[in-house]
Amino acid sequence: MLKRISEHAIYYIALLIILSLGFLLAYSSSDRSWQIGVIIAITFFYVLWGIMHHLINHDLHTKIVVEYILIGAFGLTIVFFLLSVNGNY
Amino acid sequence: MKEFLSHLFTPRESNNHRAKILHHTNLFLTIIFLLLASFLIQGIKGAFPSVLGIKADVSSEELLSLTNKERRNAGVNPLIFNEKLSEAAIKKAQDMFEYDYWAHNSPSGKTPWVFIKSSGYKYVYAGENLARGFSTAEDVIKAWMTSSAGHRENMLSSNYQDVGFAVKIGKLNGEETVLVVEELGNLYMPIAKSRVQEIATATDANTLQKNVQAVRNQPLISTSALSSNIYYVFIIVFITALFLDMIIIEKNKIMRFVGHNIDHILYLLLILILAGVWSKGVII
Numbered sequence: 001m002l003k004r005i006s007e008h009a010i011y012y013i014a015l016l017i018i019l020s021l022g023f024l025l026a027y028s029s030s031d032r033s034w035q036i037g038v039i040i041a042i043t044f045f046y047v048l049w050g051i052m053h054h055l056i057n058h059d060l061h062t063k064i065v066v067e068y069i070l071i072g073a074f075g076l077t078i079v080f081f082l083l084s085v086n087g088n089y
Numbered sequence: 090m091k092e093f094l095s096h097l098f099t100p101r102e103s104n105n106h107r108a109k110i111l112h113h114t115n116l117f118l119t120i121i122f123l124l125l126a127s128f129l130i131q132g133i134k135g136a137f138p139s140v141l142g143i144k145a146d147v148s149s150e151e152l153l154s155l156t157n158k159e160r161r162n163a164g165v166n167p168l169i170f171n172e173k174l175s176e177a178a179i180k181k182a183q184d185m186f187e188y189d190y191w192a193h194n195s196p197s198g199k200t201p202w203v204f205i206k207s208s209g210y211k212y213v214y215a216g217e218n219l220a221r222g223f224s225t226a227e228d229v230i231k232a233w234m235t236s237s238a239g240h241r242e243n244m245l246s247s248n249y250q251d252v253g254f255a256v257k258i259g260k261l262n263g264e265e266t267v268l269v270v271e272e273l274g275n276l277y278m279p280i281a282k283s284r285v286q287e288i289a290t291a292t293d294a295n296t297l298q299k300n301v302q303a304v305r306n307q308p309l310i311s312t313s314a315l316s317s318n319i320y321y322v323f324i325i326v327f328i329t330a331l332f333l334d335m336i337i338i339e340k341n342k343i344m345r346f347v348g349h350n351i352d353h354i355l356y357l358l359l360i361l362i363l364a365g366v367w368s369k370g371v372i373i
Contacts, residue, residue, distance in 0.1 A: 005351070015352060019359045026363055028237060032191075032371050039363065046356045050348055059346065063113070067348040070116040074327070075360040078320055081123045082368045084264070085130050085316035 011053050018045050032083075039079055043072040098330045099337055106343050108334045110326070119323065126319065134265070134312055144224050144311035145267040148303035149175070149254035151226035152271065156244060156252065159234055163245045168273070173210040174253025175302070178270040180204045181217070185268060186259035193217055193373065205272055212274040214248040220269040221261065223370035224313060229269050232372045240372055249273040256302040267304050317368060324361050328354055 005012060022042035026035045050068040054060040100106045109115060133141045149170075157167035181204045184195060194200050201217040218240050223229045233240035243249075255270040335350035 012351070015355060019355055023359055023363065027366070031373065032367075035363075035367065039360075042359065043356075046352065050352050053349070053352075061346045064346060064348050066113055067116075068352075070113055070120070071348070071353045071356065073120055074116055075356060077120045077123045078324060079360060079364045079367075081127045082316050082320045082364050084127055085134075085312050 008053070011049075011056075015046070015049055018042070018049065036079075040076065043076055047072045098333055100334050100343070106338065106345055107347060108330045110330045111334060123319075123323070130312060130315065138265070138308065140309045141312055141315070142308035143258070143265055143267060143306055144308060144313060145258065145304045145306045146224065147226045147229065147256050147267060147269060148305075149256055150303075152229065152254050152256070152269070153252065155226055155230040156271075159230065159244055165245050165247050166250065168249060168252040171210065171251035171253050171274070173208045174205065174251055174272040174274055175255070176253065177201075177204040177208040177210060178253045178255035178272045179257075179302070180208065181272070182255040182257040182259075182268050182270045185261065185270075186257065189261060191219075191221065191261055191373065193219065201272065205274060210251075210274055210276070212276060213278055214246075214273075214275040216243040216246070216249065216273040218243050218271040218273070218372070220271075220370060220372045221266045223267065223269065224311075228369055229372075232370060233271075236372055238373075243271075243273055246273070248275055250275045250277070254302050256304050258304045258306065267306075313368070317365075320364065320368070321361075324357055328357050328361070331357070 019042065022038055022045075026038040026042075029035060029038075047068045051060065051065055054064050095101060096103050097109045100108055104112070130141065153168070153170055160167050181201060184199065184204070185191065188195055188197070190196050202212075202215055205212060205215050218233055220229045220232060223232065230244075233244050235241070251274050253272045255268070257268050257270075258265065259268065260266070261268070331350045331354050335354075338345070
């Protein structure tokens with residue numbers, strides 16, 4: 001596993017940078033619309049980045065695309081679930 | 090049972106070497122379940138608020154005491170409770186519920202200063218902090234104090250001498266919420282620090298409020314606790330399943346066409362942290 005991570009270090013570092021930047025952008029503002037916009041943008045980049053990585057590795061398959069979309073949708077659904085039930089939109 | 094759990098959470102032959110919970114169908118069903126649960130909880134919350142509702146224990150007395158504690162720690166004069174500012178805060182809260190908005194300025198363009206002036210407080214300096222969705226006064230003060238959007242500056246500004254609060258429960262954007270309005274002001278130009286401290290010491294005891302604003306709601310089940318528990322269980326279960334799946338597959342050196350679990354784990358960890366922070370409430 002460590003070998004694979006080191007082989008794809010640039011990809012994972014870039015993903016970490018995208019996620020960290022997203023965290024800072026979302027955390028820095030108390031405007032809920034902005035925060036939700038940032039989380040949607042992070043999800044979009046995460047899906048896109050995952051697909052691109054598989055495309056570069058020549059192992060992209062439709063079910064992999066669906067998997068990234070479903071994990072992204074799960075992430076967004078759980079955020080909306082928490083905020084809507086708490087009345088914190 | 091052990092077989093079933095292994096089938097659900099670990100990659101093996103019976104689940105085509107991918108934890109069953111991570112299969113597309115199960116991910117899709119989880120999303121549908123969360124959406125249905127959200128509608129169901131909101132439906133029960135609306136129909137039986139005493140059973141399932143917002144748990145809140147916030148009062149203006151606690152808000153004042155905690156604000157002044159922070160100001161003392163920062164070496165700033167404590168604020169004095171002001172009836173007129175309190176009246177302005179109550180009017181502002183009522184206006185927000187009546188016209189259904191969550192902002193410093195109303196949709197018709199009414200600024201916070203309109204409410205302060207109309208209550209008869211002729212300020213030289215004035216400010217406003219808003220919070221909603223918090224269940225305790227400590228959480229409200231903590232959110233304002235850790236904000237980088239001017240709330241902390243308002244809380245600790247030596248330009249202010251008086252404060253008034255409104256703590257109301259009502260509906261905003263169709264969701265029941267606890268709203269906290271803090272109006273800050275000063276009738277005079279701020280004076281030298283040593284003089285301020287003298288006045289502060291002399292008037293520190295003068296913080297008793299005539300009309301204490303408070304929301305104390307104790308439903309049988311708190312929506313906040315229920316939703317947080319569901320949220321944490323789901324997200325932690327998925328992160329654990331992804332982690333187990335990644336370790337076992339790497340160990341057994343099995344080839345398969347799936348996404349990179351480490352990507353999913355990093356993304357879900359971010360969601361876990363952000364939504365956990367946001368679920369406590371929101372300030373502007």
